Amino acid sequence: xxxxxxxxxxxxxxxxxxxxxxxxxxxxxxxxxxxxxxxxxxxxxxxxxxxxxxxxxxxxxxxxxxxxxxxxxxxxxxxxxxxxxxxxxxxxxxxxxxxxxxxxxxxxxxxxxx
Amino acid sequence: xxxxxxxxxxxxxxxxxxxxxxxxxxxxxxxxxxxxxxxxxxxxxxxxxxxxxxxxxxxxxxxxxxxxxxxxxxxxxxxxxxxxxxxxxxxxxxxxxxxxxxxxxxxxxxxxxxxxx
Numbered sequence: 398x399x400x401x402x403x404x405x406x407x408x409x410x411x412x413x414x415x416x417x418x419x420x421x422x423x424x425x426x427x428x429x430x431x432x433x434x435x436x437x438x439x440x441x442x443x444x445x446x447x448x449x450x451x452x453x454x455x456x457x458x459x460x461x462x463x464x465x466x467x468x469x470x471x472x473x474x475x476x477x478x479x480x481x482x483x484x485x486x487x488x489x490x491x492x493x494x495x496x497x498x499x500x501x502x503x504x505x506x507x508x509x510x511x
Numbered sequence: 512x513x514x515x516x517x518x519x520x521x522x523x524x525x526x527x528x529x530x531x532x533x534x535x536x537x538x539x540x541x542x543x544x545x546x547x548x549x550x551x552x553x554x555x556x557x558x559x560x561x562x563x564x565x566x567x568x569x570x571x572x573x574x575x576x577x578x579x580x581x582x583x584x585x586x587x588x589x590x591x592x593x594x595x596x597x598x599x600x601x602x603x604x605x606x607x608x609x610x611x612x613x614x615x616x617x618x619x620x621x622x623x624x625x626x627x628x
Binding site: 401430432434439440441442443444447449488490492494497498499501502503504 | 514544551552553554555556559566567600602604614615616617618619620621622624
């Protein structure tokens with residue numbers, strides 16, 4: 398079965414705090430892709446990152462970083478020095494060839510307060 | 512490049528009425544998706560087209576939902592008749608790849624927020 402679990406429903410932080418959003422996935426496929434999307438209040442899902450199952454290197458893009466650990470089936474997302482503009486719902490998603498569709502987690506709502 | 516265009520932005524109808532949504536994907540994108548996003552949940556795939564053919568409609572409630580993608584470009588999603596549980600945001604997305612290369616990032620429109628009274 399393909400499944401994505403985002404256990405944190407809502408997170409509230411104060412600006413400049415670091416915050417980590419957790420994502421745990423399940424798949425029996427050996428080749429798969431993991432994604433993070435951001436959904437601001439406007440509603441559009443904005444692509445942030447794609448990672449394939451053979452690349453466990455951590456990635457950093459500005460204030461964003463991602464930690465992929467196959468041993469724990471996790472693909473966590475960290476925002477360093479959070480800003481009010483980071484307030485949004487963040488979705489982790491899984492794509493595998495055996496299932497051939499993108500499976501989303503339930504999302505984590507992040508609120509960054511000034 | 513222009514993004515995925517969807518209309519209308521909002522729609523309010525009464526149950527048992529019909530409604531249609533329109534989507535224009537990014538130019539050149541072969542694959543088009545319709546998702547349903549119920550409040551507080553992640554998007555769920557309803558139907559996937561590659562060019563003008565249906566690849567996956569396993570989660571489309573075919574007794575009331577229908578979709579088409581004529582000429583492999585624009586697409587419409589229709590609900591007839593609508594039920595209260597159809598209240599959701601309907602998102603359209605597109606990606607350039609086909610087959611397993613549908614693993615490429617999908618580009619989403621702003622969605623249509625449907626409310627059923």
